[in-house]
Amino acid sequence: MKKNTLRAVVSGSAAGLINGFFGGGGGMLLVPLLSRWLGLGDRKAFATSVAVILPLCILSSVIYLFRGTVEFSAALPYLLGGGMGGILGGKLFKNVNMLWLRRGFALLILYAGVRAAFFS
Amino acid sequence: MxxxxxxxxxxxxxxxxxxxxxxxxxxxxxxxxxxxxxxxxxxxxxxxxxxxxxxxxxxxxxxxEKSVLLPAILFGLVSAALAAWIATGLDVALLHRLFGGFLLYVGVSELLRKPSSPQNDSGDRSDTPPK
Known part of the structure; x- marks a missing residue:
């Protein structure tokens, strides 16, 4: 197996674990792995992370629905807003300043980390 | 709303x-x-x-980056299914703390990282092409 294929396997597996356990946050793990470990450029790391996480979310959400943890009706307003936001995000992405995006990303990770580590 | x-x-x-x-x-x-x-x-x-x-x-x-997709998704699906199944029947507070520790590590190292190629707009880094 080629080195980067192996790294993609490990990265994807790790993202899947986080995605399934916490219902999100897989991208926080995957973006740094894709950019630093697999050597993807910044924009590719972020965009490719979305493409990898989507199928994982499909499977995880089916399991959450099946196990009765969530009902579709409760999620509907978030889905509508999220869908519109997704369209905007996709269109705006090529014009986003990656340096500031990375810095915002780091701060968000730190905030989420403090919350998860000390207040969960 | x-x-x-x-x-x-x-x-x-x-x-x-x-x-x-x-x-x-x-x-x-x-x-x-x-x-x-x-x-x-x-x-x-x-x-x-x-x-x-x-x-x-x-x-x-x-x-x-298409070369990443197949291996990452394939193995990600397996671990996601496993984790989702466990998480829906378990208190994952401890796991969440561990993940928090990991996030702290990534966040700090991300902030301290030298912006070697902060405007990597093409999306490619020539030194280590995928695959």
């Missing part, structure tokens, strides 16, 4: 690939008062239209 707006705002970030879901989870559990498992389930569902509608633009702009 608040839920819609929260979804809209975090959806833009999710479309970028930067922790919109994490922000939404925080909104739902802290501000909307939802239980953690329910919030997680909503967050997963929320990502489906959000990512689906953001992806066409990413593909069109050539920002998707």
């Amino acid at each position: 608040a839920a819609f707006l929260a979804g809209l705002f975090t959806g833009i970030l999710s479309g970028f690939g930067v922790g919109g879901g994490t922000l939404l989870l925080i909104y739902m559990t802290v501000f909307a008062g939802l239980e953690q498992p329910l919030a997680q389930g909503i967050n997963l569902l929320y990502f489906l239209p959000t990512a689906s509608l953001a992806l066409p633009a990413h593909v069109k702009n050539g920002f998707i």
Whole structure:
């Protein structure tokens, strides 16, 4: 197996674990792995992370629905807003300043980390 | 309406690939008062239209590294299924703390990292081509 294929396997597996356990946050793990470990450029790391996480979310959400943890009706307003936001995000992405995006990303990770580590 | 707006705002970030879901989870559990498992389930569902509608633009702009997709998704699906099954029947507070520790590490190292190629707009880094 080629080195980067192996790294993609490990990265994807790790993202899947986080995605399934916490219902999100897989991208926080995957973006740094894709950019630093697999050597993807910044924009590719972020965009490719979305493409990898989507199928994982499909499977995880089916399991959450099946196990009765969530009902579709409760999620509907978030889905509508999220869908519109997704369209905007996709269109705006090529014009986003990656340096500031990375810095915002780091701060968000730190905030989420403090919350998860000390207040969960 | 608040839920819609929260979804809209975090959806833009999710479309970028930067922790919109994490922000939404925080909104739902802290501000909307939802239980953690329910919030997680909503967050997963929320990502489906959000990512689906953001992806066409990413593909069109050539920002998707295709060689990564198959191995990462294939193995990711297996571990996601396993983790989701366990998480829906378990208190994952301890795991969450561990993940928090990991995030702290990534966040600090991300901030300390030298911006060697901060404007890497082409999306390619020539030294280590994938595959």
